[in-house]
Amino acid sequence: MKLIVILTAFACCLPVSSFAQGSSWTSDQKLTHRLDLGPSLEHPERMGIHYDVRYQLNLTRPDPDGHHFGFAIGTLGFEDNKRDNASASFTHTEVSLQGRYYDSGYPAALEPEVQRRYLELLDKEMNELSEQEDAELVQLTTRSLSGSFLLSYDAHYRYEAAVQSELRQHAVGAAVSARIPWIHTALDFIPSLTRPGVQYKSRAVRCYIGFDKLFVDRGMVDDITFVENHSRIQAQFAWSTLLFTMFTARVIWTAQYIIDASEAMKNADLEFSNLLQAWVLYPLDLVSGVSTGIMIKYSYGRAAPSYTKTDEVNFGLNVAVL
Amino acid sequence: MAKLTLRQTGNLIARYFYQEGWFPPGTALKDWKTVTLAGMGIDDPPLPGDPHLQKKMIALDLQKPFFLLGSELAHPLPALKKATHTLETFADWCFNNQI
Numbered sequence: 226m227k228l229i230v231i232l233t234a235f236a237c238c239l240p241v242s243s244f245a246q247g248s249s250w251t252s253d254q255k256l257t258h259r260l261d262l263g264p265s266l267e268h269p270e271r272m273g274i275h276y277d278v279r280y281q282l283n284l285t286r287p288d289p290d291g292h293h294f295g296f297a298i299g300t301l302g303f304e305d306n307k308r309d310n311a312s313a314s315f316t317h318t319e320v321s322l323q324g325r326y327y328d329s330g331y332p333a334a335l336e337p338e339v340q341r342r343y344l345e346l347l348d349k350e351m352n353e354l355s356e357q358e359d360a361e362l363v364q365l366t367t368r369s370l371s372g373s374f375l376l377s378y379d380a381h382y383r384y385e386a387a388v389q390s391e392l393r394q395h396a397v398g399a400a401v402s403a404r405i406p407w408i409h410t411a412l413d414f415i416p417s418l419t420r421p422g423v424q425y426k427s428r429a430v431r432c433y434i435g436f437d438k439l440f441v442d443r444g445m446v447d448d449i450t451f452v453e454n455h456s457r458i459q460a461q462f463a464w465s466t467l468l469f470t471m472f473t474a475r476v477i478w479t480a481q482y483i484i485d486a487s488e489a490m491k492n493a494d495l496e497f498s499n500l501l502q503a504w505v506l507y508p509l510d511l512v513s514g515v516s517t518g519i520m521i522k523y524s525y526g527r528a529a530p531s532y533t534k535t536d537e538v539n540f541g542l543n544v545a546v547l
Numbered sequence: 548m549a550k551l552t553l554r555q556t557g558n559l560i561a562r563y564f565y566q567e568g569w570f571p572p573g574t575a576l577k578d579w580k581t582v583t584l585a586g587m588g589i590d591d592p593p594l595p596g597d598p599h600l601q602k603k604m605i606a607l608d609l610q611k612p613f614f615l616l617g618s619e620l621a622h623p624l625p626a627l628k629k630a631t632h633t634l635e636t637f638a639d640w641c642f643n644n645q646i
Binding site: 253255257283285287288289290325327329331334335340343344347348349350351352362363366367373375377400402403404420423424425426427428431432433435459461462463465467470473475476477479516 | 551552554555558559561562563566567568569572573576577585588590591592593594595596597600601603604607608610611612614615616617619622625646
């Protein structure tokens with residue numbers, strides 16, 4: 226509770242701090258919400274409502290380069306259609322101080338003649354551009370893209386609860402997320418052979434790494450109750466690519482390592498857990514915000530909070546409400 | 548601050564997504580107005596711990612040229628989350644949300 230009070234007090238001070246007033250920082254605040262009807266990510270056979278309601282306060286400057294800061298409080302989770310032993314319902318309520326570092330790769334300012342020329346070229350219809358002008362516009366636009374880099378980071382308190390594992394715990398920690406350079410080029414080597422002559426830029430691998438100190442009220446997995454406090458490291462990776470010009474291949478790998486696991490947790494094989502989900506989707510249609518496709522999905526491993534072991538292939542229709 | 552015109556905004560948005568390789572395979576630059584945000588597969592699949600990481604990066608990538616061209620674009624992340632919108636709708640949003 227002390228941490229929440231400190232974080233909240235800090236956030237309330239942000240807009241009026243001399244730090245904000247001393248430069249061209251401005252603050253904006255918003256309340257956002259999102260409700261989605263669909264299957265649980267961890268248990269696709271379970272339908273329910275995904276919810277995400279949050280209040281965010283951000284400090285921004287006109288120039289997006291550099292460090293920016295914010296504060297967020299919110300709750301997200303999944304509510305199952307059944308409250309039984311296999312329920313996939315969970316809720317995370319979080320308070321966080323957020324930051325990001327962004328480097329566009331552009332210089333701090335454009336020379337006036339370059340700025341004028343850029344605007345002049347953008348003001349032309351695309352089919353009016355000569356080859357030389359088109360190349361010039363490509364070069365001007367590419368200046369900002371080749372070297373851009375984003376690192377998101379936060380310090381957070383989160384209350385985590387899940388029905389199936391009877392989990393109730395407090396997590397205090399920090400996390401970073403970013404795109405990883407280069408790896409996607411190697412990963413995409415074989416998929417790229419399936420689409421000769423197709424213009425496709427392979428997507429970067431995105432990753433999230435977090436550290437949490439956990440204060441457990443109650444947790445139960447495989448009939449073992451654990452209430453000892455412990456620390457965990459979480460890693461997540463997500464990537465997608467194109468196969469044969471018509472299939473989208475997706476991979477998500479999540480892993481968790483408990484640094485100071487108790488004997489009971491070690492005996493229950495909870496020290497390290499990971500879940501690999503890989504699937505190929507053939508998109509069928511996108512109508513009125515509903516995207517459909519045929520999917521074949523492979524899942525292997527086990528993950529918090531339920532730690533249910535999975536090693537299965539699913540085939541079926543994928544329906545996503547966008 | 549000067550604002551970009553609707554045509555300048557549209558061309559900037561289209562160029563950015565095209566050159567970054569977000570257009571669906573086989574889609575030409577001239578057809579940019581009909582490309583939907585969902586069709587580009589941004590944040591697909593979502594990273595569980597930061598489901599909008601890629602959109603955040605795109606939002607910043609777009610704010611930077613607006614800033615360098617003498618305008619200021621409101622953070623476009625909320626507009627990027629509207630997956631059913633076309634790039635033309637998104638460009639209209641950017642045009643109307645210059646500060």
